Amino acid sequence: MRFSNSFIYTSKEAPSDATLPSHIYLIRGGFIQGIGAGLYNFLPLGKRVLEKVRAIAKEELDSAGCQEVELSFVTPSELWMESGRFEKYGKELLRFKDRKDAEFVLGPTHEEMMVNLVRQYVKSYKQLPLNLYQIKTKFRDEIRPRFGLMRGREFLMKDGYSFHKDEADMVENGFNKMKDTYSKIFTRLGLDFRIVDADSGAIGGSGSKEFMVLADSGEDTIVVCKSCDYAANIEAAKRSPTKAPIAKEGEEVEMTPGLFNTPNISTIEDLCKFFHIDAYYTIKAVAKKALYDDGVEKLVLFFVRGDSDLEETKACNSVEANELIDISEEELIEAGLVPGFMGPIGLQEDIIYKIDSELKGQKTLIAGANKKDYHAIDVQIPDYGAFFADLVAVSEGDCCSSCGGSLYHTKGIEVGHIFQLGTKYSEPLKAEFLDENGKRQPFVMGTYGIGISRLLAAIIEQNHDERGPIWTKATAPFDIEIIVSNIKKDDELNLGDKLYSQLKELNIETLIDDRKERFGFKIKDYELLGIPYCIIVGKKIADGLVEIVDRRSLEKEEISIDQVVSRVKELVG
Ligand code: ATP
Ligand code: MG
Secondary structure, eight states: OBGGGSSOOOOSOOOTTOOSHHHHHHHHTTSEEEEETTEEEEOHHHHHHHHHHHHHHHHHHHHTTOEEOOOOSEEEHHHHHHHTHHHHTGGGSOEEEOTTOOEEEEOSSOHHHHHHHHHHHOOBGGGOOEEEEEEEEEEOOOSSOBTGGGBOSEEEEEEEEEEESSHHHIIIIIIIHHHHHHHHHHHHTTOOEEEEEOOOGGGOSSOEEEEEEEOTTOSEEEEEESSSSOEEETTTOOOOOOOOOOOOTTOOOOOOOEEEEOTTOOSHHHHHHHHTOOGGGBEEEEEEEEEOGGGOEEEEEEEEETTSEEOHHHHHHHTTOSEEEOOOHHHHHHTTOOTTOOOSTTOOTTOEEEEEGGGTTOOSEEEEEEETTEEEEEEOOOSOOTTEEOOEEOOTTOBOTTTOOBEEEEEEEEEEEEEEEETTTTTTTTOEEEOTTSOEEEOEEEEEEEEHHHHHHHHHHHSEETTEEOOOTTTOSOSEEEEESOTTSHHHHHHHHHHHHHHHHTTOOEEEEOOSSOHHHHHHHHHHHTOSEEEEESGGGGGTEEEEEETTTOOEEEEEGGGHHHHHHHHHO
């Protein structure tokens, strides 16, 4: 492509809300254009990168036996009502009516549509397994669209769905196969990523993994073990229960059961000072409002050990809510609770509560007495009950539940998600087949997503410097750029043109900067476009030389004109 008549427009300015390098460089480099919150136009450069990412995903998926389809973006509301998600999805789901008053939603994901498709054609176990996918625009009316392509409202997703006769087949021929396929895709894209255990929602279990591109700017916190290969999203991370602090001789904690007057002592910190104990011996109460379908709201209490924090996703799953939100002191008082002095023992019967599993059967604890200015001493938690759930947030330095090693936090960008769905959608949508014994069974499913447009941001977050993005070889909009230093000089322009034709002949994707601009201006643009290599055709022609710049190292290599094409072949090959 010739820069001089291309639709490539770089700029010095980035929008004021752009804070991440990926957002800034995608806009400044003329890859995308913002046209509203979470809405972007892809310009020629951005479109080229997007197509490269899409093509790699497609190649690997097709070779794994998946079949590409393309379902309607506008989806009938009835399907969402059948699955029960019409309500549950909340405000991210854009609902609208057509001129005949029929209700539709813009697809934020396509489980219902895909199940609806398959249930009409697949009637027998002989037609299974089946893996269908699409690479298609999605719309989610995100509450906080931000960071450019990272969290858009309209975005491009690869979404795939597999259908199986039983769980074993789904795990082997669906989930595990997609895990391998996704690993190949992200490796080919040139990314440094990790596969982590992920939140599986209220269903629980270990049937969900996320592919995380490691980057400091990532929105997700990942818990990683220093000693083994354990890695999990903090929303799903496990740890060994915290241990009692080692007491010196004669300093063992002794408690006399009963209520203790603790005026104005309403935080864990104050409680520890007051009783001269470690937070390990206290119980922390966290009150939330849980939101359910049809606008139902319930007050819920969560109890964790005082040295630990509540993990909200885990807490939300434990009460099977759609969402948890904060609750005011007034609302707590109205419900008969005593803020600052809430505890698991002696609660009114109508209060829903969950206790962290690490507290099961624990003794010598201090907790709120549900009475103003009082704490209960020597509290003992039963060792059975339906109210236990994993609620704690894993902190740095906690011990790995697999090997005992030390856990630490790192940041990641979720670029892929694979999920064992089971019969979550096939049952309500009555998508069934006849098994070997002629018995009707719901399909056992898996669902698999990749954030295709988010990947552009993720690649840059992992690959950039202070001058611009540094595309990986597989994702760069062009393999190489030729800068003609001064187009007024015929020898420079002619050599540039000649190299351009030769490289094109070899199917090397080349951009030639033949604009009437100064060299300094052109090299700045080159750096902002992030193309892996650049040939500078300039004054050195006189010595029979050109220069090749490596965008990553910014190192320059002088090379004789007759060797430049073979050198480029080597570099980009
Ligand atoms: P997140 O936790 O980041 O909101 P999600 O769990 O809602 O993601 P999925 O429903 O699993 O995401 O969607 C599959 C993939 O689509 C994600 O792994 C992510 O890469 C991408 N994705 C999700 N939401 C967005 C968005 N708003 N903008 C761009 N990509 C997105
Ligand atoms: Mg989301």
